[in-house]
Amino acid sequence: MPIVSTPVSAVRNVRPWGGEAVDIVVDGDTITALSPAGSHPVTTGEIDGRGLLALPGFVNAHAHVDKSWWGLPWQSYGGEGGTEGRIRHERARRDELGIPSVPITARVLARSVETGTTALRTHVDVDPGLGLRGIEVVREAAAAYEGAVTVTVVAFPQDGVLRRPGVMERLAQAAHAGAEHIGGLDPATIDRDPVGQIDAILALAAETGAGVDIHLHDPAELGAFQIELILERTERLGLAGRVNIAHGFAVAQLDAVRRRDLLQRMGALDVSMTTVAPLRLPQLPLHELDEAGVRFGFGTDGIRDLWSPYGTGDLLGIAWQYARSSSLVRDEDLHRVMEIATGASAGFAGLPAARLAVGDRADIVLIDAENPMDALVRMPRREVVVGGGRLLAG
Numbered sequence: 548m549p550i551v552s553t554p555v556s557a558v559r560n561v562r563p564w565g566g567e568a569v570d571i572v573v574d575g576d577t578i579t580a581l582s583p584a585g586s587h588p589v590t591t592g593e594i595d596g597r598g599l600l601a602l603p604g605f606v607n608a609h610a611h612v613d614k615s616w617w618g619l620p621w622q623s624y625g626g627e628g629g630t631e632g633r634i635r636h637e638r639a640r641r642d643e644l645g646i647p648s649v650p651i652t653a654r655v656l657a658r659s660v661e662t663g664t665t666a667l668r669t670h671v672d673v674d675p676g677l678g679l680r681g682i683e684v685v686r687e688a689a690a691a692y693e694g695a696v697t698v699t700v701v702a703f704p705q706d707g708v709l710r711r712p713g714v715m716e717r718l719a720q721a722a723h724a725g726a727e728h729i730g731g732l733d734p735a736t737i738d739r740d741p742v743g744q745i746d747a748i749l750a751l752a753a754e755t756g757a758g759v760d761i762h763l764h765d766p767a768e769l770g771a772f773q774i775e776l777i778l779e780r781t782e783r784l785g786l787a788g789r790v791n792i793a794h795g796f797a798v799a800q801l802d803a804v805r806r807r808d809l810l811q812r813m814g815a816l817d818v819s820m821t822t823v824a825p826l827r828l829p830q831l832p833l834h835e836l837d838e839a840g841v842r843f844g845f846g847t848d849g850i851r852d853l854w855s856p857y858g859t860g861d862l863l864g865i866a867w868q869y870a871r872s873s874s875l876v877r878d879e880d881l882h883r884v885m886e887i888a889t890g891a892s893a894g895f896a897g898l899p900a901a902r903l904a905v906g907d908r909a910d911i912v913l914i915d916a917e918n919p920m921d922a923l924v925r926m927p928r929r930e931v932v933v934g935g936g937r938l939l940a941g
C-alpha cells in the first residue's frame with residue numbers, strides 16, 4: 548500500500564545549513580529555486596518551516612533492514628559471542644520470528660524516515676535457505692514509498708561465500724535480478740580463502756555490472772592485505788568507482804605511513820568506505836580519508852536484530868558517535884561530518900551528491916537547531932522530513 552501522498556511545492560522560511568532564511572521551491576522531486584524567505588508566492592502544498600535548520604536528508608550507507616525484529620516483543624540474545632556465534636544464533640531463530648518480513652522491514656524503514664533518512668543502502672541476506680526472498684521483502688517494503696525514499700540493495704552472503712555451496716549461484720541470481728551490489732564477508736577469516744572469495748565476487752561484479760560492497764572486519768595487516776587484493780582486482784577488472792569496503796577496521800589500525808599509502812591507492816581507484824562508528828575501535832580518520840579523496844559514509848549496520856538488540860535506526864546518532872569518539876570539536880570538522888551524514892553520501896544510494904542547491908533532489912530534513920554543528924552534538928528530533936519532493940514526516 549502506498550505511504551506517500553502529499554507533494555510539496557515549497558518549504559518556506561528555512562535556513563539551509565544554518566544560513567539566511569529562504570523559501571525552497573520544489574517541482575516534482577527537484578529543488579528548482581531558493582528565494583529570500585517570504586518572497587515565493589503562496590501555493591498549495593507548501594510547508595511552513597518556521598525558521599528551522601534545513602539539511603539534505605540523511606543517507607544510511609550501511610543498513611540491514613531485512614533482519615530486524617523491530618516491533619516484536621523483546622528478544623533476549625541467546626547465542627554465543629563473536630561473528631560465528633552471531634551467525635549461528637541468527638540462523639537458529641530467524642524462521643521462528645518470521646524474518647525476513649515485509650511488515651517488520653516496513654517498520655524499520657518508517658523509523659529511519661521519521662529520523663530524517665531519505666536514502667539507504669541496505670545489505671540483504673542471500674543464502675541457499677532464503678534464496679532471494681529477503682530482497683523481495685525489501686523491494687516490497689520500499690515500493691510503498693513510490694520512490695520518495697531511495698533504497699538500494701547489496702546481496703549479502705552473511706554466512707560466507709565459498710564455504711557454503713550454492714551461495715555464489717544465489718549472488719549471481721541476485722545480480723542478474725537487479726541487485727545493485729554484491730556483498731562479501733571477511734574473505735580470510737570466514738571463508739579462509741581471501742584470494743578465492745575476492746576473485747569470485749569481483750569477477751561476478753565485472754560480468755554483471757553490479758557494484759561490490761564487502762564487509763571487512765579483519766584487523767590490521769590481515770585486513771590491509773585483503774584491501775590490497777581488492778584494489779589489485781578493482782584496477783585489473785576496471786571496477787573503479789564501484790567498490791566499497793564496509794567497516795575496514797584495519798585502516799584505522801595501521802601505522803600512519805602504511806595507512807597513507809593504502810588510502811592514496813583507494814582514492815585513486817575510487818574505492819569507498821562505510822563506517823558504523825564502532826565504540827571500542829579506533830575511528831576511520833576524517834582528515835586522512837578526505838586528503839586521499841576516499842569517499843566514506845555512515846551506516847547504522849543492524850538495527851535491533853538477532854545479532855544485537857542495539858540500534859535505533861537514527862543515522863544522526865551514528866554521526867554523533869563518530870564525531871564524539873573521534874574527538875572532533877572544531878566547526879569545520881563537525882560541519883564535514885554532517886555533510887558526510889547527508890547529501891555528500893547520496894552516491895552510496897545511487898543518487899547524485901546534494902547540498903540543498905537548485906537542481907538537487909528535494910530530500911530535506913528540518914531540525915530545531917541553530918546550525919549543523921548544533922544539530923550534530925544535540926541530536927534534536929526531526930521536525931519535518933521531505934523525500935523526493937513529498938512530505939514523509941512532520
Ligand SMILES: [Zn+2]
Pocket residue numbers: 609610611670762793848849
Ligand atoms: Zn553490516
